[in-house]
Amino acid sequence: MKYKISLFLLLIFVLNSCQGEDEKRRAAYEKEAKKKEVIFNNINKGWVFIDEPINEVSEQNAAVWTEWRDFLKEIGEKPRKTIGAFQKKSAAIARKALLLNNNIPGQFNQPQIKSRISILITKIKMMDLFIHLNQIPDEKVIFLIGEINKELVSLERQMDKVVEKAKIPKEEGEADFLRMLDTTRAIPNSAPPLDQNLPKVE
Template sequence: MKKILSCLLGLVVLLFSCKDDNQQRLAENKKEAAKKEIIFSQIEKGWIFYDSPINETAEESEKTWNEFRMFLTELSKKPKKSIEAFQQRASAISKAAMNLNNNIPIAFDQPQIKSRISVVITKVRMMDLYIHLDNIPAKKVVVLISEINRELATLQREMDKTVEKSKIPVEEGEADLKQMLDNTRAIPTTGPTNVITIE
């Protein structure tokens, strides 16, 4: 009889402890859901990309440079349902940004343009990384979105500057002068020569 009573008592204690665990788990789930909702609303408010060209050069490039057009198209799509939708969109934007290094038009295949593209890619990949963390830092994601916009505008201005420079006519003899000033074409010096004097 004592064994049955002790078994029943143990069973009752076990049931009550399970009930407490369930209530605690439900409370934690509610907190987590509320936290995700706050993160979602912050990211949704800050998810504003400048997805249209800012100057004529960028507009023309969008027509001819497929990777640039695809990148702007990815930026224009805004998810609405959940954090997971934003994560998928960030991955797609990151992939499109990585493709910017492919098939760069000859006019823009210059170090200053490539460095601007690299900065845009870095910012986009950082945003993609942050949005995929377990604890998403929503404020950092929003700040990175504004930085991506700024760097994209800088890239487009640099593209415009490059086109404007190419329109400036070259004066007679300027090409020869540039060749003479080019240090890579200079004849290397062998260093000081030792002069031996005989007395």
């Protein structure tokens, strides 16, 4: 009889402890769900990219430079509903950004444009990395969206500068002067090499 009572009490104790564990798990799950909801809301609010060209040059580029047009279209489409949708969109933006190095129009195929594209790609990759972490640092993602927007403006302004600079007429002889400064076009030294066997005058 004593054996049955102690077995019964042990069974009740085990059932109570299981219920306590379930309640703890449920509370932890609810806490995690609320945290994810806050992160989602913050990213959803901060996900604002400058997807419209800021000047005429950038607008013209969108018409002829396919990669630029596709990139602007990609950042203009805002994901909805889940953090997973934002993660997919971030990965798609990163892929489109990498393609900006392809088929750069001739007049913009210059170091100052390429360097700005590289910086833009780096910041987009950082955003993509942060948004795919298990514990998403939403403040960093939002900060990087702002940085990406700054780099977009910088790139578009540089494009405008390149076009404006090309409109300035060159002075007479300036093209020849610039060619003379180019060391790759320098005239090679045509003097014969000195014979090492000749006696030296001291």
